[in-house]
Amino acid sequence: MTVDRDQVLRAAAVALTRKATSTMDEVAKAAGIGRATLHRHFAGREALVRALENLGIQEFEAALDAARLDEGPAGDALRRFIGEVEPVAGLLAFLVTENQLFEGEEMNDGWARLDGRVSALFRRGQEQGEFRIDLTPAWLTEALYGLIGSAAWAVQDGRVAAKDFQYMIAELLLGGARRSVEQ
Amino acid sequence: MTVDRDQVLRAAAVALTRKATSTMDEVAKAAGIGRATLHRHFAGREALVRALENLGIQEFEAALDAARLDEGPAGDALRRFIGEVEPVAGLLAFLVTENQLFEGEEMNDGWARLDGRVSALFRRGQEQGEFRIDLTPAWLTEALYGLIGSAAWAVQDGRVAAKDFQYMIAELLLGGARRSVEQ
DNA sequence: AATGGGTGAGACATCATTGTCTCATTCGGG
DNA sequence: CCCGAATGAGACAATGATGTCTCACCCATT
Numbered sequence: 001m002t003v004d005r006d007q008v009l010r011a012a013a014v015a016l017t018r019k020a021t022s023t024m025d026e027v028a029k030a031a032g033i034g035r036a037t038l039h040r041h042f043a044g045r046e047a048l049v050r051a052l053e054n055l056g057i058q059e060f061e062a063a064l065d066a067a068r069l070d071e072g073p074a075g076d077a078l079r080r081f082i083g084e085v086e087p088v089a090g091l092l093a094f095l096v097t098e099n100q101l102f103e104g105e106e107m108n109d110g111w112a113r114l115d116g117r118v119s120a121l122f123r124r125g126q127e128q129g130e131f132r133i134d135l136t137p138a139w140l141t142e143a144l145y146g147l148i149g150s151a152a153w154a155v156q157d158g159r160v161a162a163k164d165f166q167y168m169i170a171e172l173l174l175g176g177a178r179r180s181v182e183q
Numbered sequence: 184m185t186v187d188r189d190q191v192l193r194a195a196a197v198a199l200t201r202k203a204t205s206t207m208d209e210v211a212k213a214a215g216i217g218r219a220t221l222h223r224h225f226a227g228r229e230a231l232v233r234a235l236e237n238l239g240i241q242e243f244e245a246a247l248d249a250a251r252l253d254e255g256p257a258g259d260a261l262r263r264f265i266g267e268v269e270p271v272a273g274l275l276a277f278l279v280t281e282n283q284l285f286e287g288e289e290m291n292d293g294w295a296r297l298d299g300r301v302s303a304l305f306r307r308g309q310e311q312g313e314f315r316i317d318l319t320p321a322w323l324t325e326a327l328y329g330l331i332g333s334a335a336w337a338v339q340d341g342r343v344a345a346k347d348f349q350y351m352i353a354e355l356l357l358g359g360a361r362r363s364v365e366q
Numbered sequence: 367a368a369t370g371g372g373t374g375a376g377a378c379a380t381c382a383t384t385g386t387c388t389c390a391t392t393c394g395g396g
Numbered sequence: 397c398c399c400g401a402a403t404g405a406g407a408c409a410a411t412g413a414t415g416t417c418t419c420a421c422c423c424a425t426t
Contacts, residue, residue: 207384
């Protein structure tokens with residue numbers, strides 16, 4: 001009887017990922033509940049998006065933890081992270097394009113923390129001689145986000161196979177398109 | 184006196200790139216004209232977005248032409264293209280996220296044509312032994328779009344320098360983050 | 367079986383945006 | 397210099413989404 005808030009959030013994430021301008025009514029239907037109930041759990045659309053933001057940050061952080069970024073070669077850590085982040089890729093793509101989140105001054109500082117951890121991984125890779133130093137950690141971080149979003153979108157659209165998600169992103173980000181002697 | 188339609192479109196592109204949900208009133212103000220005039224030139228918001236789509240496709244195609252994709256090494260051609268596409272990167276990022284464009288069946292077939300030309304470049308690079316073959320042309324095309332969008336956003340936000348736009352994208356896409364013997 | 371909390375459906379007012387219209391003004395070509 | 401076309405500002409109705417409320421109903425607990 002009682003609605004599972006977390007389940008509603010995940011359904012909302014799917015609906016909004018598919019169409020960012022979905023109405024509260026569409027979100028409610030996607031979650032299999034009534035619009036009134038949706039409003040009972042989230043004061044409004046704003047609150048819903050904020051809750052999704054928190055969920056996304058939380059899962060992103062969980063993926064970072066599970067990937068153990070500090071252990072082993074930075075490239076391997078990056079591969080682990082991409083594998084862990086795959087289930088949330090669609091939600092993250094939605095949140096990133098929801099640029100109104102980043103307009104106000106009340107920007108969730110969780111993003112900065114996540115950016116910091118990802119940047120730190122790239123920096124570690126550079127300091128240990130594994131990554132090239134002419135591409136800044138900030139850019140590598142942005143690029144990783146962009147590739148994750150692109151891959152999530154391509155998989156959702158059936159242009160690439162879901163099973164290749166981790167491989168495609170990691171190989172492109174680490175090795176690039178150029179054929180090199182190693183590999 | 185008479186409004187320059189092309190100039191209005193470019194102003195609209197800037198406004199909508201910055202905030203995808205900008206109202207017609209905001210777009211009009213951004214273009215320095217009245218809302219009534221905006222409606223006189225574009226029958227409605229739908230028509231405006233369609234016009235922007237056509238503009239984006241046209242400029243994208245112009246960038247492809249200017250880059251002479253068939254000439255020389257594929258990597259060099261890609262670099263030229265990235266340089267040429269830089270001025271339209273923001274508009275393209277907006278159009279790609281405006282996924283409602285791709286819901287209806289009346290999807291502008293210009294996108295397929297552009298995708299084809301970009302994919303062909305990657306395929307040529309693979310056939311000539313310049314690019315690795317374990318990453319599909321379709322994925323490399325998606326990745327290129329994603330990186331262009333990420334870079335445009337990062338530059339707009341001041342996280343990376345505008346002058347590095349071409350270099351960052353090309354180096355990452357071609358060579359990847361890993362340090363390799365060549366380079 | 368009785369009870370109470372949570373829910374779905376719908377009604378309702380409110381609000382923002384859109385699209386259309388009018389009218390005064392202004393700019394440019396003849 | 398004058399006339400006409402295009403513009404800006406504002407009024408207006410229509411539309412769609414939002415947020416709130418009521419009420420009947422269902423299910424779980426007691």
